[in-house]
Amino acid sequence: MSSAPLLSVDWTDHVTGRRGHLVVDRLVRGVASGGLRMRPGCTRAEVAGLARGMTMKEALHYDPEARYVPLGGAKGGIDCDPRDPDAYGVLVRYLLAMRPFVERFWTTGEDLGLTQDLVDRAAAEAGLVSSVQAVFPLLDDEAEARQRLADAFAVEVDGIGLDALVGGCGVAESVLAVLDRAGEPYAGARVALQGFGTMGGATALFLDRAGLRITAVADERGTIVNPAGLDVPALLAARDAYGTVNRGALRPGDREEAGYAWLSADVDVLVPAAVSYAVDAGNQAWITARWIVEAANMPVLPEAEELLTARGVTVLPDVVVNSGTNAWWWWTIFGDVRADADEAFAYTRKSLRELVGDMLDRADKDGTTPRAAAHALAEDRMAAIAERYGWY
Template identity: 80%
Template sequence: MPDTPLLTLTWTDHVTGRQGHLVVDRLVRGVCSGGLRMRPGCTLDEVAGLARGMSMKEALHHRPGARYIPLGGAKGGIDCDPRDPEAYGVLVRYLQAVRPYVESFWTTGEDLGLTQDVVDKAMAEAGLVSSVQAVYPLLEDETEARRRLAAAFALRVDGIGLDELVGGCGVAESVLTALDRAGVPYEGTRVAVQGLGTMGGATARFLARAGLKVVAVADVRGTVANPEGLDVEALLAARDAYGAVDRTALRPADRQLPGDAWLSVEADVLVPAAVSYAIDAANQERITARWIVEAANMPVLPEAEALLAARGITVLPDVVVNSGTNAWWWWTLFGDIGADAEEAFAYTRRALRDLVGAVLDRAAADGGTPRAAAHALAGERQAEIDARYGPYR
């Protein structure tokens, strides 16, 4: 895959002076896919890296014979704190500015700092039909496809929307696949999760229900830890809209620790599920876990990953393990699955188990890291897509 993106755009809000970015890494059949994030300090370089990752996530889910044909990769990002009173107005004006791209070729959705309901509301205010309307011309039956996706988004499982759960289901299945291949039992395996928002919260729930022991979770207020295991369901019920846990819900044995304590707790698996660049060359020294599973996008810096690999710590890369949400949208919209929670979970588990297995097999054969294996596999699958639809990015 070429390194130069197809399109790079920076927008400056005329009201607040804040900036937003859009990067289209490549197009497939004239369309690309990638979420929109909002966080203070979001940069163009960050968005470009995320867009390239989306190209790989899409390509990795190429399966000949499926109705869903992977799209190109893209990403949007706004440099603003989503808690800022001006944030929603900034979001609407950004969408008004990039409206021609959303209408023509950029399909998007929630990402860090934004929920899908907020994105949908802002899209409507900006005069857009849908955050994924650019893909509609590729559908065999647009009316039925839109009905199916709307029905899927309306589903709730234990009080939580299906769209908020499928990504974490995929991350959890990635963890379980790694444990199975290593012959490690689920019971007693300790997990620490950074971030208890949509992705981190769902991952913690699925792992706890599989029998793993969630011993630490971190949010913007710090780390909560208990070596005997946290009550994940109680913590999820005590979250606010941004994934911060009300500390009054903690049990007497639950300890409150500094925000970065999740790195060094005694755990077998670390799941960074919040911000990018969370693990660097300095703080990686504190990690003793055997696996790091990237539920967030780009949480482990390259220099840190090299040092971790040298210490025998395996990083399962974001382009594989957190790809479930994006893929679920398209599996549903294109008709590979219906608006059914159990079917969605089963399909996600099977797809991620197959993909993680293929990546680990490739890494073992090549003698490299799972990330290098995933990138190689993505390149091969992208070449298959290009051979069918043309190389234009």
């Protein structure tokens, strides 16, 4: 895979001066997939790294027998606080500027700082048919595919949308797969999470239901800790749209600690599920967990991972672990799964468990890290896709 992306576009909002970026890393059948994030400090380099990750996430789910054929990788990013009063206007104007790309070859959706409802509303205001309309020419029956996706987004489980659960289901299954491989029981296994929004909250829910003990959850206000285990359903019910928990829901045994306390929590599994670049060469020294499972995109910096690996901490990479949300969209649109929660969860669990197994098998065979193994698998599968469909 070449080191340079196929296309990089920079944008400046004429009203506020805010900056935005679009990076298309690769096209497959003329289309690329990747979400749009909004956060203060978002850079072109960050977006390029995320776009490269999307290329790998797509390729890793290549199944020659499936209806879904993976797309290329892309990503969008806007340097703006999503809580800023100007944020929605910035989002609409960004999509207006990027409309030709969205119409022709960039399929996008929610990412950090944005919900799918907000992206859909802004896309409509920008005159777009859909944020994923570039994929429609690849489908056998566009109307049927759009109806499947609409039906899937209407499915709720215990008051939470299926689209907000399926990614966390994949992260949780990655955790369970690595515990099974190590011969570790679920009961009593301790987990700390950074982030309690869509991905972190759903991951906590599925792990809690599997019998693991969630002992620390970090949000914007700090870290909530209870060594005996937090009441995950109660915390989920008490969070706002940004994943911040109302402290009025805490129980007597719960305590509040500093925002960075999740890093040093006495746990078996650490799940960074919020921002990129959360674990660096300095704070990695606080980590005592045996496994780090990347629910967020790019949360562990390369120099930190090298140090963690040297002291026996295994990092399961984002390109595998959090790939379930993106894959579920396409499994649904292309018709591999129906708009049914049980079917979606079963398909996600099976796919992620197989992918984690393939990655760890490759790591053992090559004597490398899981990340290096995932990248090698992605290269192999990208070559197979290129042989079948060409390079663009």
